[in-house]
Amino acid sequence: MLRPFEIHQPASAAEASRLRGALGEEAAFYAGGTELLLVMKEGLLRYAHLIDLKTIGGLDGIGVDATTGALCLGALATHAAIEHSPVVAERFPLLAEVERSVANVRVKNVGTLGGNLCFAEPHADPGPLFLACEATVRLEGAAGARDLPIGQFFVDAYQTARAPEEVLTQIRVPRFGPHTRGVYLRFGWHERPALGVALALTLDPGHTQVADLRVAVGGVTLRPTRLRGVEDRARGRGLDEVLASLETVGGAAAGDVRPTSDLYGSAEYKGAMVKVFVRRAFLGAAARFNGSGG
């Protein structure tokens, strides 16, 4: 049962932002509601006003930036829309693969990508994937728009750098180069991942040297986190050399994250699992150089 509230229907992001400014903390932005309505039903959050962002046209589009080739995802695109999008299938099949495994069919039909990111639940799949892909988010307020690297967007569990009156309108994912392959591995026994590891591996044109490596984990700490130590240990080295020393490379994760214990596992357990899944993700990405890519 929900406590009573009013619903507002803005026609633009600027209007939504102004409404939030005028109504203050009694109001919340409302997208799919799959996260928000749950916590409101529990009485953990109480709002007298919901500002329905779905009445703003055009925030659910999925397209490609003609100049940069970046995939542009409207924040109100549902998980199902992204999973089934021909544009995503062509430009970023890894994202479609990840969205396929998100929650269940009912949540995917209603829940939005932007809502998922703004809720910033530590156990979520899109965050670490976008972090490894160095995506940016566009935040629009009454004063204008700003773009933020997603690494600066996630602040803490359930906290982002979005100002209360700012609307997340778009997520932009740079296109992988011809010598980059990505992998996302999720592990867990509930609908949410206990942990997720996203990895983007770039090789030199001869495919013998690790030109670049980006690794991000989710669910291990309170926000998606890059494993810079792991990345540094692999970057610039021979692929075979890295493959032969994956235990050491994965072990560097211990210096990158201090896991938090929660319902999904103890800190010690999560730390051990990060090493295992970083290793598997690297092997998976390396294997994709022999196949069709991704």
Place this chain on the structure above:
Amino acid sequence: MAPPRPVMEVALTVNGGPHVLSIEPCALLIDTLRDQLGLTGTKRSCDVQVCGACTVLVNGAPVSACTYLTYEARGKAVLTIEGLARGDEVHPVQQAFIDHAAFQCGFCTPGMILAAAALLREIPHPSVEAIAHYMRGNLCRCTGYTKILEAIQAASGAIAR
């Protein structure tokens, strides 16, 4: 006296019939269906979108009625288990569930059948893996999954004819 609670009107169709309902903006679809329209086939169980007992179809797509505002169904078509049969003729998925004894206590069954009907509309001949993947968000605590899987496979054949 407490201030008056906000009320709004929504127009929608439920099981093919048009309705204009006076609702509170905070009304959940499951409560509107069960309490306002008397359609008690939609079951509340986990209440957190995990179990699928409250599955209904909105414009053909499964949603969890327990965590879906009635407001969201404005201008849309809602299908509950009561609307699946055509008169005395049950839907092929319903018939397959009967033929395969694919329910025990029956509490998950309305949601199972609606999810399966949506699956077969999307993928007329799903693989076993595809059925298991699509249906993984519908839980049967009697654990009668084998029969359910068989029924959906059979319905897939029946719908093809």
